[in-house]
Amino acid sequence: MASSSRLLPASLLLNGREFGYAAIREYPAQLHEPVNGYEARVLDLVRQWLTGTQAFTLTTSGSTGTPQAIVLRRRQLEASARRTGDFFDLGPGDRALVCLNCEYIGGLMMLVRGLERNMHLTVVEPQGNPLLDLVAPDAEFDFAAFVPLQLRALLAANQAPRLNAMKALLVGGATVDAALAEATRGLRAPVYHTYGMTETCSHVALRRLNGPGASTAYRVLTGIAAGQDARGCLTLRGDVTDDQLIITNDQVQLLDAHNFEWLGRADFMINSGGVKVPAEKVELVLDVALAEIGEARRCFVAGRPDERLGQAVAAFIEGPSLSAELEKRLQELLAERLGRYERPRQLVYVPAFQATASGKLDRPGTLRGLAEDDAASARAH
Numbered sequence: 001m002a003s004s005s006r007l008l009p010a011s012l013l014l015n016g017r018e019f020g021y022a023a024i025r026e027y028p029a030q031l032h033e034p035v036n037g038y039e040a041r042v043l044d045l046v047r048q049w050l051t052g053t054q055a056f057t058l059t060t061s062g063s064t065g066t067p068q069a070i071v072l073r074r075r076q077l078e079a080s081a082r083r084t085g086d087f088f089d090l091g092p093g094d095r096a097l098v099c100l101n102c103e104y105i106g107g108l109m110m111l112v113r114g115l116e117r118n119m120h121l122t123v124v125e126p127q128g129n130p131l132l133d134l135v136a137p138d139a140e141f142d143f144a145a146f147v148p149l150q151l152r153a154l155l156a157a158n159q160a161p162r163l164n165a166m167k168a169l170l171v172g173g174a175t176v177d178a179a180l181a182e183a184t185r186g187l188r189a190p191v192y193h194t195y196g197m198t199e200t201c202s203h204v205a206l207r208r209l210n211g212p213g214a215s216t217a218y219r220v221l222t223g224i225a226a227g228q229d230a231r232g233c234l235t236l237r238g239d240v241t242d243d244q245l246i247i248t249n250d251q252v253q254l255l256d257a258h259n260f261e262w263l264g265r266a267d268f269m270i271n272s273g274g275v276k277v278p279a280e281k282v283e284l285v286l287d288v289a290l291a292e293i294g295e296a297r298r299c300f301v302a303g304r305p306d307e308r309l310g311q312a313v314a315a316f317i318e319g320p321s322l323s324a325e326l327e328k329r330l331q332e333l334l335a336e337r338l339g340r341y342e343r344p345r346q347l348v349y350v351p352a353f354q355a356t357a358s359g360k361l362d363r364p365g366t367l368r369g370l371a372e373d374d375a376a377s378a379r380a381h
Contacts, residue, residue: 099130
């Protein structure tokens with residue numbers, strides 16, 4: 001379905017207000033009403049796209065390290081929009097909800113997909129429940145992308161009927177925990193967990209979370225070449241990377257030329273007494289165990305300095321400490337499902353995890369904050 005087959009709709013909705021594309025092309029000269037900072041940035045991005053800007057500078061999320069500025073060419077963004085549009089058969093008449101931060105690749109690509117495929121765009125400022133302030137017919141959509149926190153909030157707010165009306169919905173930007181994956185199985189609309197990054201212009205692989213096609217494996221989109229480096233980490237090349245080889249830090253098991261299982265990040269490997277422990281593997285077990293004891297919370301696993309082991313496996317759990325009884329049950333479940341060196345030696349309770357500007361869990365920031373707290377406590381004593 002070519003984007004030129006029909007004309008772009010005359011306007012988009014932004015935070016409940018209609019903005020005509022003719023006026024956006026001349027932004028800000030033709031704008032006669034006040035806008036807030038986020039609205040101004042969205043309108044400027046749309047203006048750039050409509051007027052043919054050829055390069056866009058974006059910042060990586062910073063969820064696994066220092067944010068980096070990356071320049072993406074228009075042809076890369078067009079190629080990404082084309083692949084997603086073709087996969088989901090998106091086109092004129094379809095309605096897209098843009099509720100991710102448009103200053104990052106996930107939100108920007110939702111704008112680009114809508115503009116390239118001539119879809120009706122409804123843009124809302126990112127919030128936990130993106131449908132909260134929308135009423136019919138403005139709350140009826142065919143396609144949307146969410147971070148896990150948003151999808152969890154929508155399901156808790158009984159928004160399943162609106163979600164089920166969609167052709168498909170994407171969830172990405174963070175790990176989908178066991179409880180959320182289970183909740184998606186109650187939806188009729190296809191739900192896909194995405195794999196991608198800024199360097200690949202958003203997702204390059206998808207895995208179905210619900211329905212008959214549900215899988216633990218990601219399927220690479222047509223035209224993207226996937227491989228592995230000597231570390232077993234995924235490599236990617238295609239038009240979305242401007243034919244440059246992208247070497248990731250994600251260790252995978254390649255099932256064939258088109259499918260892979262994600263194992264975890266190489267830089268999240270914990271060296272505990274000479275034994276390499278994949279943090280994400282332990283996190284998945286921890287996440288399921290917390291749900292089973294009725295304490296579904298955010299958590300992550302990392303190494304903490306240890307005089308004997310070098311690094312000790314530690315579990316960081318958001319929120320107040322568990323009761324002694326629940327903690328004992330949690331430790332029993334972990335002991336049943338993890339190897340001797342994989343089991344967390346410490347449970348660290350954190351009142352609230354830090355987040356990046358794009359809303360993702362900021363592991364490095366959270367760990368730095370804890371280290372600073374420990375140092376301050378040591379000085380006080």
